[in-house]
């Protein structure tokens with residue numbers, strides 16, 4: 001009997017996993033599952049991506065004659081995801097097949113079309129072993145070199161089981177869904193369930209809109225004078241980090257989720273037009289209240305962004321440690337923080353223009369900030385609380 005025909009057994013089973021597509025996502029999953037004791041096989045049309053993934057500990061390159069995987073994770077670009085998942089369902093008739101593409105309804109639509117197509121070996125019954133998923137974690141860099149085993153820790157991972165449009169019944173078997181959930185948990189993520197359409201509408205707002213906004217803002221900088229760019233502070237860095245993302249990937253994501261994105265862009269356009277009108281004559285009666293309203297609407301939205309583990313938003317206390325600008329200083333600070341036993345929730349490094357010093361900004365729980373500042377000062381660090 002297929003060991004995966006039942007739900008995960010109290011976390012003891014370690015099914016063999018094939019990761020198809022060993023870029024950022026695939027290699028990160030491979031690292032995490034290998035560390036958790038799974039035998040992970042790797043395959044990618046790019047031999048370089050496969051070799052790098054293997055070399056960084058994501059698993060072993062799948063060779064002819066290797067045993068069939070029990071779980072396949074398709075981590076390929078969105079436009080080939082349905083075809084890759086279909087091939088895996090046909091090639092490994094006992095395996096559970098997951099994908100991690102950023103869009104869900106279009107992948108499912110293509111898979112259904114393949115299952116109904118007389119020219120394809122995929123049958124509708126095979127779809128009982130397919131589970132669409134989407135880890136809400138990534139980076140602006142791609143390829144296995146950017147992979148990190150910790151990528152998914154405490155981040156949401158959405159599972160989007162398909163339902164039969166006629167009967168409303170869930171298509172993937174309960175054990176396939178349970179295994180998808182188990183893989184997400186073993187990668188350190190927190191699991192959410194949604195149907196594919198609700199997922200796509202949600203990510204249009206919380207993922208696709210930010211990407212578009214970051215790209216549009218960063219594109220304004222292309223011809224900016226170098227003297228202006230030299231003044232760039234954290235505000236600009238915060239809102240443009242994801243503007244460095246892969247254009248190829250985003251063409252595919254936005255094209256596959258265009259309708260919900262367009263709806264949101266209409267609303268954004270209305271707000272931009274309103275702001276332009278206001279600022280054309282900012283001293284006219286009522287205009288300053290308009291500006292204040294726009295900024296405070298942003299405050300309200302921002303306050304709703306949840307913290308780690310989907311917990312309510314939490315403001316961390318921040319302290320800045322001033323370090324000499326030489327190798328090993330960040331590690332030395334973090335080492336001392338670990339000695340004090342305080343968890344760092346976030347960290348960033350900044351340089352003071354024209355000075356040979358760096359500023360390591362540490363975000364910690366407010367209740368631990370005072371104690372950490374005192375301990376680091378005692379250990380000889382220059383500490384500033386902000």
Ligand SMILES: NC(=O)c1ccc[n+]([C@@H]2O[C@H](COP(=O)([O-])OP(=O)(O)OC[C@H]3O[C@@H](n4cnc5c(N)ncnc54)[C@H](O)[C@@H]3O)[C@@H](O)[C@H]2O)c1
Pocket residue numbers: 020021022023024025026043044045046049075076077078080081084100101102103134135136137138139140141142143144249253
């Ligand atoms: N980048 C992110 O932040 C992020 C986050 C969550 C989900 N995703 C999704 O994960 C998937 C992979 O994205 P990524 O960021 O790892 O991209 P990536 O470019 O880092 O890696 C994609 C890999 O897929 C390989 N590939 C290309 N065609 C293939 C095929 N037909 N079969 C198997 N592999 C193939 C490429 O050679 C490459 O190594 C995408 O579907 C993306 O939507 C990305």
Ligand SMILES: O=C(O)C(=O)C[C@]1(C(=O)O)C=C[C@@H](O)C=C1
Pocket residue numbers: 101102135136137138139140206207208242
């Ligand atoms: O943090 C980043 O760099 C990301 O772009 C990650 C992000 C996101 O919007 O949160 C981007 C696209 C993916 O589909 C999932 C995650």
